[in-house]
Amino acid sequence: MFRKDLLLISSWVKPSTKVLDLGCGDGELLKILRQEYSVHGYGIENDVENIKKSIKNGVNVLQIDLDAGLDDFESKSFDYVVLAQSLQVLKDPKKLIDEMLRIGNEIIVSFPNMGHWSSRLNLLLTGKMPVTENLPYSWHETPNIHLCTIKDFMVFCEENDYKILEKSITTVNQKNNFLTKNFPNLFGEIATFRIE
Amino acid sequence: MNKENTVGMVTPKVMKTQEKLLLESGKGLDSFDITYEVYGELNKDKTNAVLICHALSGNHHVAGYHDGDKKPGWWDNMIGPNKPINTEKFFVVSLNNLGGCHGSTGPTSIDPKTKKYFGSNFPIVTVGDWVNVQKILMDYLEIPFWQIVVGGSLGGMQSFQWAVQYPSLIKNSIIIAAAPRLTAQNIAFNEVARQAIMKDPNWHGGNYLEKKVSPEHGLALARMLGHITYLSDESMGEKFGRDLKKSKLGFDFDVEFQIESYLRYQGEKFVSSFDANTYLLMTKALDYFDPLKDFGEEFYKKLKQTDCKFLVISFNSDWRFPPVRSREIVKMLLQSEKNVSYSEIISGGGHDAFLMENNDYFQIMKLFTDEIHNNV
Numbered sequence: 224m225f226r227k228d229l230l231l232i233s234s235w236v237k238p239s240t241k242v243l244d245l246g247c248g249d250g251e252l253l254k255i256l257r258q259e260y261s262v263h264g265y266g267i268e269n270d271v272e273n274i275k276k277s278i279k280n281g282v283n284v285l286q287i288d289l290d291a292g293l294d295d296f297e298s299k300s301f302d303y304v305v306l307a308q309s310l311q312v313l314k315d316p317k318k319l320i321d322e323m324l325r326i327g328n329e330i331i332v333s334f335p336n337m338g339h340w341s342s343r344l345n346l347l348l349t350g351k352m353p354v355t356e357n358l359p360y361s362w363h364e365t366p367n368i369h370l371c372t373i374k375d376f377m378v379f380c381e382e383n384d385y386k387i388l389e390k391s392i393t394t395v396n397q398k399n400n401f402l403t404k405n406f407p408n409l410f411g412e413i414a415t416f417r418i419e
Numbered sequence: 420m421n422k423e424n425t426v427g428m429v430t431p432k433v434m435k436t437q438e439k440l441l442l443e444s445g446k447g448l449d450s451f452d453i454t455y456e457v458y459g460e461l462n463k464d465k466t467n468a469v470l471i472c473h474a475l476s477g478n479h480h481v482a483g484y485h486d487g488d489k490k491p492g493w494w495d496n497m498i499g500p501n502k503p504i505n506t507e508k509f510f511v512v513s514l515n516n517l518g519g520c521h522g523s524t525g526p527t528s529i530d531p532k533t534k535k536y537f538g539s540n541f542p543i544v545t546v547g548d549w550v551n552v553q554k555i556l557m558d559y560l561e562i563p564f565w566q567i568v569v570g571g572s573l574g575g576m577q578s579f580q581w582a583v584q585y586p587s588l589i590k591n592s593i594i595i596a597a598a599p600r601l602t603a604q605n606i607a608f609n610e611v612a613r614q615a616i617m618k619d620p621n622w623h624g625g626n627y628l629e630k631k632v633s634p635e636h637g638l639a640l641a642r643m644l645g646h647i648t649y650l651s652d653e654s655m656g657e658k659f660g661r662d663l664k665k666s667k668l669g670f671d672f673d674v675e676f677q678i679e680s681y682l683r684y685q686g687e688k689f690v691s692s693f694d695a696n697t698y699l700l701m702t703k704a705l706d707y708f709d710p711l712k713d714f715g716e717e718f719y720k721k722l723k724q725t726d727c728k729f730l731v732i733s734f735n736s737d738w739r740f741p742p743v744r745s746r747e748i749v750k751m752l753l754q755s756e757k758n759v760s761y762s763e764i765i766s767g768g769g770h771d772a773f774l775m776e777n778n779d780y781f782q783i784m785k786l787f788t789d790e791i792h793n794n795v
Contacts, residue, residue, distance in 0.1 A: 241756070263756065271779045274762050278730075278786045281794075285749060285761040295750045 338372030454522025472570030526696030539625020639686030
């Protein structure tokens with residue numbers, strides 16, 4: 224099944240453009256972008272099983288460790304560089320976002336919101352690191368080493384002069400409601416930003 | 420002998436040409452033979468032809484068995500029914516490159532002009548020359564284009580060269596454990612190998628066949644050196660460690676450690692099936708390979724022209740052509756906005772890993788070729 228957060232991202236990408244998808248998983252986003260929008264895309268993955276799935280999906284995929292940098296890519300060689308739900312696993316998120324902005328004209332970043340009420344309540348009531356449906360790992364085994372809240376991310380953008388062009392804060396199922404609109408940092412589960 | 424799941428018994432064929440072949444060096448051949456094998460069937464639309472390019476010591480016999488042989492061709496694990504290069508779906512062509520010593524015209528052939536062995540008079544051949552000869556074979560077999568050209572090491576370089584030299588005649592290029600050009604260290608290893616051969620007392624200026632001898636010690640030494648660079652420290656350690664052949668140290672220079680015995684065996688085995696002049700030619704072709712320099716400004720123009728799709732594969736323990744060298748190829752392809760996928764396979768096998776069965780490697784190859792077949 225197509226991940227709903229990827230639908231939002233694909234709606235932000237203009238047809239016939241060039242896209243680099245960091246942490247592309249099974250290549251689903253790139254497959255849709257190619258089939259529906261004639262987008263020329265490349266995915267980056269470091270997990271060999273995801274490499275296989277991407278190849279099976281007929282998308283270009285390159286096995287590269289994101290933490291080692293993106294030296295293989297020329298400056299401004301892509302229209303969009305996408306980082307969908309992988310910000311929190313990076314060793315140095317700022318370094319990578321700077322790299323993305325070097326390579327792409329615009330970048331699209333999405334991440335799970337650690338400020339969601341369930342995480343807050345979880346920590347408050349249990350006194351333990353939050354383990355929620357959206358963030359299901361225990362503290363010692365989680366790949367999510369740089370979790371942030373929506374507020375954190377917006378401060379981060381401001382501090383680094385990243386210009387936010389568009390943002391979408393929704394539930395996991397990409398739904399908007401009164402609560403996600405008015406109290407995004409408390410009720411938003413997935414945040415997606417378009418930045419230049 | 421389990422011949423199931425192989426292409427079975429195969430017989431080499433020979434393409435005889437009388438056309439003059441001009442080589443990159445400026446020299447030429449008035450006529451030449453190319454020994455080749457085919458597996459599978461060419462489909463009606465002639466869209467399923469695959470070319471296999473061999474590396475330094477390889478030849479045309481990649482899959483199946485020759486009459487009386489106990490061992491199959493050198494890439495039988497990769498090529499056959501339902502294997503990554505699936506002979507049920509693809510028509511596979513493999514050849515012995517020009518200058519080889521397994522049936523194609525080379526230093527061990529008789530020069531029609533002098534009626535003597537070519538020996539060291541055989542002209543230097545380049546990867547570009549080989550690709551030209553492979554194109555002649557393609558025309559001879561009435562194949563309009565290669566759906567896939569695939570090779571490892573020096574074979575991968577030929578696959579890469581195809582995309583630049585004949586951009587419209589290749590649809591997919593698989594480049595395994597290769598590099599866009601050799602480093603000084605690579606060339607240095609080749610030079611030591613050449614010196615070992617040319618310093619052998621039986622070298623006779625390269626015309627040893629006329630004297631009915633062979634620079635066996637030199638060729639064996641060249642092979643031993645090469646072999647060390649094809650394995651990883653890890654794989655040698657696992658296979659041999661410091662194991663002794665005898666029960667204790669002998670305090671002499673006999674073969675003592677298992678690795679010494681193994682290397683000597685590899686060297687001796689090699690000289691029985693390989694020609695020293697061919698070895699020199701192959702190492703030179705490696706040293707000269709540099710399409711970016713050869714094509715100059717044309718290089719990226721040619722790459723732009725091709726709609727060829729690429730799969731580049733490297734192995735983490737390969738120190739002859741390590742992953743960083745494959746990444747250089749990927750970078751060139753990215754600059755040209757080519758469709759390319761790249762994987763760095765975890766394997767302890769060193770450079771030779773490209774010849775070994777490995778789940779991730781074989782699955783990636785199979786998924787890539789299946790995807791090609793689905794779109795044919």
